[in-house]
Amino acid sequence: xNMQNCRVVYGETLVELGRENExxxxxxxxxxxxxxTRLFEQQFPERYFEMGIGEQNMVSTAVGLALCGKxxxxxxxxxxxxxxxxxxIRVSVCIGKVNVKIIGSSCGISDFGDGATHQGIEDxxxxxxxxxxxxxxxxxxxETRKMVRVAVEHEGPVYIRIPRNEVPDVSGENQQFIxxxxxxxxxxxxxxxxxxxxxVYKALKAADTLQEQGISLRVVNxxxxxxxxxxxxxxxxxxxxxxxxxxxxxxxxxxxSAVAYVMRGRAIPMEAVAIQDCFGQSALSxxxxxEHYGLTDTAIVKAVKKVLA
Amino acid sequence: xxVSAEKIAELEKIARKLRHDIVMMIGAGKPGHxxxxxxxxxxxxxxYFHKMRHDPKNPKWPDRDRLLLSKGHAALTQYAALxxxxxxxxxxxxxxxxxxxxxxxxPEMLRMPGIEANTGSLGQGxxxxxxxxxAGKLDKKDYTVYCVLGDGEIAEGQIWEASMxxxxxxxxxxxAILDKNLVQATGPIVERxxxxxxxxxxxxxxxxxxEIDGHSIEQIADALDKADEVKGQPVMIVAxxxxxxxVPFAEGKAEFHHGIMTQEQxxxxxxxxxxxxx
Numbered sequence: 001x002n003m004q005n006c007r008v009v010y011g012e013t014l015v016e017l018g019r020e021n022e023x024x025x026x027x028x029x030x031x032x033x034x035x036x037t038r039l040f041e042q043q044f045p046e047r048y049f050e051m052g053i054g055e056q057n058m059v060s061t062a063v064g065l066a067l068c069g070k071x072x073x074x075x076x077x078x079x080x081x082x083x084x085x086x087x088x089i090r091v092s093v094c095i096g097k098v099n100v101k102i103i104g105s106s107c108g109i110s111d112f113g114d115g116a117t118h119q120g121i122e123d124x125x126x127x128x129x130x131x132x133x134x135x136x137x138x139x140x141x142x143e144t145r146k147m148v149r150v151a152v153e154h155e156g157p158v159y160i161r162i163p164r165n166e167v168p169d170v171s172g173e174n175q176q177f178i179x180x181x182x183x184x185x186x187x188x189x190x191x192x193x194x195x196x197x198x199x200v201y202k203a204l205k206a207a208d209t210l211q212e213q214g215i216s217l218r219v220v221n222x223x224x225x226x227x228x229x230x231x232x233x234x235x236x237x238x239x240x241x242x243x244x245x246x247x248x249x250x251x252x253x254x255x256x257s258a259v260a261y262v263m264r265g266r267a268i269p270m271e272a273v274a275i276q277d278c279f280g281q282s283a284l285s286x287x288x289x290x291e292h293y294g295l296t297d298t299a300i301v302k303a304v305k306k307v308l309a
Numbered sequence: 310x311x312v313s314a315e316k317i318a319e320l321e322k323i324a325r326k327l328r329h330d331i332v333m334m335i336g337a338g339k340p341g342h343x344x345x346x347x348x349x350x351x352x353x354x355x356x357y358f359h360k361m362r363h364d365p366k367n368p369k370w371p372d373r374d375r376l377l378l379s380k381g382h383a384a385l386t387q388y389a390a391l392x393x394x395x396x397x398x399x400x401x402x403x404x405x406x407x408x409x410x411x412x413x414x415x416p417e418m419l420r421m422p423g424i425e426a427n428t429g430s431l432g433q434g435x436x437x438x439x440x441x442x443x444a445g446k447l448d449k450k451d452y453t454v455y456c457v458l459g460d461g462e463i464a465e466g467q468i469w470e471a472s473m474x475x476x477x478x479x480x481x482x483x484x485a486i487l488d489k490n491l492v493q494a495t496g497p498i499v500e501r502x503x504x505x506x507x508x509x510x511x512x513x514x515x516x517x518x519x520e521i522d523g524h525s526i527e528q529i530a531d532a533l534d535k536a537d538e539v540k541g542q543p544v545m546i547v548a549x550x551x552x553x554x555x556v557p558f559a560e561g562k563a564e565f566h567h568g569i570m571t572q573e574q575x576x577x578x579x580x581x582x583x584x585x586x587x
Contacts, residue, residue: 061443061471
């Protein structure tokens, strides 16, 4: 399976787009070596703004640039990109629907070594709560490339969370990315699994295991968390026995909440695989940490069996 | 002297008209930001009616000078100025805070022409102004970005983040004006949370600092002209002002930061300016 690092793909794509479109500018708060905006800085030093270690000012400065016609990409780790400048995103960016793109890098617990302070597990909940914000989570490098391009074409605020580590390609090169549209990665008939990000791959592995046991999983990549295509979710959950959501995010306010709300009033069993209401911590590897918090294919298999029982 | 005596008299009259509009927008028996709106009336009058290059018929003109009220709660002054410049009909000024109005409690760019950004959550406007100034440099445009701050507001840490951006990127197309009216919502700054010394702080942060009487039309106009000559540095004009300036019963009083005028007080205030609005 081909592996790609989404933040490298993001950095390269921003350079490609910067070459095509002079309006694109990038701002970073001393994390450009991690977020990979240093690639943009190397190519377009005059359109890169180092903002020091100050995320609030960075977001509002991006607003000023955007209000003068720039397409401003604000970059930091997910936890800092949405946590520190929450009110700036709310007031400066979203009330006025300003054309600022917030990139939350090293999302979820993908920054395994740095511990709870650096692990953004509630970014989607926070961003979903703000009116006028579009919230995206790419499944792999292929989708990251398309998503960043679509974010430029989309006039208005966009939040994209980007994982830190290499992840396998699971989406098709020919599949179009459209904001709001979930995509079926694997067909199945017993249970629908809604997932986003790296967890889609884990769901695919779970689907392989369950197939051997005679259980058929439909795996859906919900890479747009907001606006959520309610009709599509209802349809994809409408012809199966149960629904499972999987996300590298707290169980509060993310995909589990969003899907549960869409399915309200329907007598369909649901289970959720997510980080329970707790903070992360350091670990020596990403997979070790995922396992600790129950974000594995084994956990998904268990959840499917539980929801069918 | 950069402005004629005639022009000074004209701008003084405009400032009184703005104060009239502020008093009428707030009305009697309802709370409104009288204090911080009146303290910047002279500054706003000089900017919109003398200094700034702008076109009310074309609010999005890319080459316009831009004014941001970082202290967004003083928007009443800006609303009055925009209406009197012709950005929207003056009759709209009677709709403050009504459901669906363009005159929101704090300024909203998508609702009112001439409002450059959404401000009012304090501390954010100077950063937005920095972004606009950076864009001006990038696009090789010669517009100036003006930003009005409050002396209470600058307790917000983001202001100092922005001050470093302005100095680091040598934003000499950015002019900030500190409305030093000495009073925040709950009392005098020096007693509640002292943000002094102002000039020294901004100098230390790399700004060119001027200090003026913020109610002297002549000094305001002179300082704005001097700011044009400063190269390689942003300019901070520390404007010494009086909270609720021009409305004697409210001057210097924290109660009128967001106070309620009685019917009698409102009538007294209206009488002060009514001759200017004939």
